Amino acid sequence: MTDFSKILIANRGEIAVRVIKTAKAMGYRTVAVYSKADESALHVELADQAVLIGAPAVSESYLVAQKLIDAAKQTGADAIHPGYGFLSENADFAKLCAQHNITFIGPSAEAIELMGSKRLSKLAMIAANVPCIPGYQGDDQSDECLLKEANKIGFPLMIKASAGGGGRGMRLVFSADEVAAALKSARSEAQSAFGSGELILERAVIEPRHIEIQVFADNAGNTVYLGERDCSIQRRHQKVVEEAPSPFVDENLREKMGNAAVNAAKACQYSGAGTVEFLVDNDEHFYFLEMNTRLQVEHPVTELITGLDLVAWQLRVAAGEDLPLSQQQIELTGHAMEVRLYAEDPSNNFMPQTGEILGWQLPEQDGIRVDHGIRKGQTISPHYDPMLAKVITFGQNRAEARRKLVCAVEDTVLMGVNNNKRFLINILKHKVFAQGEATTAFIEQHFSDDVSLHKAQLPLKNLAIATILMHEQTSKKITPSHELLRWHNGFSAPWQYTLTDGSDNYSLKLIVDGDNGSPTYTVISNNNNIVIERVEIRENQMKFLHNNVLESLPFVFHEQALFIDSDVGNICLENITHAPVCAEEKAGNGNIKAPMDGAIVDVMVGPGQQITKGENILVLEAMKMEHTIKADVDGVIASIHTSSGEQVKNKQLLVTITNDNND
Structure with a gap:
């Protein structure tokens, strides 16, 4: 048995709040960490103690392992829960915790290292007879080798960052002439997001279901699966709607995938909570995608259909206890659905949004759960992921859970920061989703012209x-x-x-x-x-x-x-009734402004350079994603008002382009 009494949560936002609540309910003291941008955050208030660990940038705060260790030492925390994201799947951080006699609430560093690499984990899964997608996962990472292997695999082809997830460092290409540019952008984004530019190539499985299996293992080797989650509705490989169980999976397929997931966990001597993700085609053939060695964002839907607290299970396993239930004792009841509320503008290509939360009101009804880490008056900064909350519902069946979720999202009020609420509601109401027929191609095939994706005149x-x-x-x-x-x-x-x-x-x-x-x-x-x-x-x-x-x-x-x-x-x-009359600034005027707060990653043009409308001129990073800014007119670069590495504000002038049409 491992004895610990105070847990530091090495994270922020809703997952930090989520872990704090369960830890407190189990009698543990809790410690929050926060950056300067999160001084007024909810997780800071809820914890027993809180430690400032640095500037807003994650590279100076939440990603600095030694600062987290120092915070634990300072407060006497003898365990660390990493949440998800940040250092949750960082093997070196798990090792550092062990070196300082701090219990890392997660799997071993060896399991994290293996499964944290799409390349190495795929090799391990092939050895363990877990079905895998044909592709290239070799150690030769030269462009020449990858281009050659891409042509061998054929098209459509998926290029993926070996480290990390969330759609970053991932590109879908349909022809050989797209590969070189896609390799460059995928490697750059992967290096920025995960500190590794290593890539793998896979044959693209078109229109699959994205099904993941929740697994749990203890230190005695007991391993179980807790049913599946359907995460097929995605945008840019980011999950939008999650549900459990899947409307596509029957008992036979569930057992096959569950056993494969258990075998995957056992292959790396896994301990704690993990998720094995699969792509499933229409013929119910399933292929290993990756294993996430942490708690998933969408874990609440599994909790609702099993009646279990997965964070509590994590703490018990970390303390050396056996799993509370055997496979035969796990029962699935009813149906659960979840959507992610983001600070983004779907009508403007999902541009991340920043600003102050001026109104925040949650629905109150049985069968509705909202996991969040925000409150009125809090400022949403450009430094972190734009997800603000998760709205989750439970029903006796899928139709009831979906109806409840539509109402719950409609009744959730978030003002001051633009968000994807209407986008979510329209997905949940869509006939294809309501009938349980959505695949990963849903948004592209059935939702690309939805009114929530386009700016319209106000009624x-x-x-x-x-x-x-x-x-x-x-x-x-x-x-x-x-x-x-x-x-x-x-x-x-x-x-x-x-x-x-x-x-x-x-x-x-x-x-x-x-x-x-x-x-x-x-x-x-x-x-x-x-x-x-x-x-x-x-x-x-x-x-x-x-x-x-x-x-x-x-x-x-x-x-x-x-x-x-x-x-x-x-x-x-x-x-603006009484505002002074001034010349309107029309679209396509050559004044290129920042679409949001963020950091300039790359300036791709120089003064005097001839430019055409739509050509890439800048790359801006905000909320963990890179956004390419394009020229809005044909012309010549007259002046550049920013440089690589500079933090810029929303609507700040970045580049001026002159053309014959400018006044």
Whole structure:
């Protein structure tokens, strides 16, 4: 038995909160670590103690192993839970913990090292007779060798970073002339994300299911599987929706995949929680993809259908206990689904978003669970993954779990930072997903033209609500407690308003008609009008009657902006009615600005260089992803206002391009 009493959680955000809650429930003291960017984070408040470990950049804080060890020593923590991401799959960190007599709550360093390499793990799985995808996993990493092997394997071809995951360092290519550029970009992204540019090549399995098996093992060699999770709906190889059990997997396939996953774990003398991921084709042939030697983001769906606390199992195994249940004692009941709420803008190519959380409200209902690490007033920075929360539901069957999840996401309110809420809702409502027929090609085949992926003109109803709120604020009828005082003189002449969402301006007329008891608002735009009645505004909530339907919408004012959580997504508008007239900055004006806060990774052009519209000019890194910024006009690079390695702010001018059309 291993005796420990205080656990340092070497992570942040929702997973740190998740681990702290279970650790406390089991009687352990907890220690949080945080960077300067996370000083007001929820996990810092919930832990018994917290230690500042450095600047916001992960390379100066959460990825510095010695700082984590020092924090454990300083607070007397005798165990470390790594969560997921950061150093959770770093064999050297596990070794460092052992050197300092600190229990690492995870598998052995040897297992992490083996399974952390897609190349080495695939070789081990082939030796263990676990089905694998044909490809190249050799140690010759020269471009010449990889190009030669790619042509041998054939196309379509998947290029993958050997280390890490989450879609980073991964490229799908369909012809030989794409390989060289894809190798370069995949290696660069892998080196930046994981510190290793090692790659493997695999024949692409087109339109598979992505099925993963949760395994658990103890130090006595007992190993079990806890059913499967279906993670087929993905965008850029990042999971979007996860569910358990899979609608595709029957008992026979579950047993085959479960046994293969157990064999994979035993092949590396595994201990603790792990996930073996497979691709499964329509004929139920399955192929080893990778093994994650940590707790998965999507572990809650397994917890809900098994009734088990996987973090508690991790702590018990790390303490030297045997697994609480045998394979025969594990039962799967009901159905669970999970979606990931991200700070990103689906209508702008999923650009990561930063800013202050101005409103955060969770659904309250049986069968709904929200794992998160955020709170109102917290600032979302560009330094970390954009995932903010996970919304999870449980039902007696899949249809019930899906219905609950749609409502739960709709009832989740996040204002101040744009997010993917509408994108998630539309996926969950889609007929193909509802019927359980989604594969990894779902978004490309069935969802590429969804309204959530494109910026559209705001409906008059939403503009009317915004106009009313702007009017009441301007008229000072919304008090500090946001209660509408409802004082009106009866019929009034139209009020003129101009609102903007940053890209489009909206001219509106507002007529307020009625006494101080129940005014009626008529909003007119482009000869269309809408009537809103029985308005009540209280505590950041507006209730109103439209077409005899009583509705409610959350809102918040912040500085000059109004944020509304509406049925068409997160809306942010400013009142520019009295703003000075100025020349509009049109798209394609040659002023290339940062689309978000981040760090410049590469400047790909120089002053005086001829450039064409759409050509790559900069690479910006934000929220653990690289984003290529392109020229918006044909012309000549007039000036460059940034350099590689510089931290830049959203809308900061980076490059100026001159062309004949510029004024």
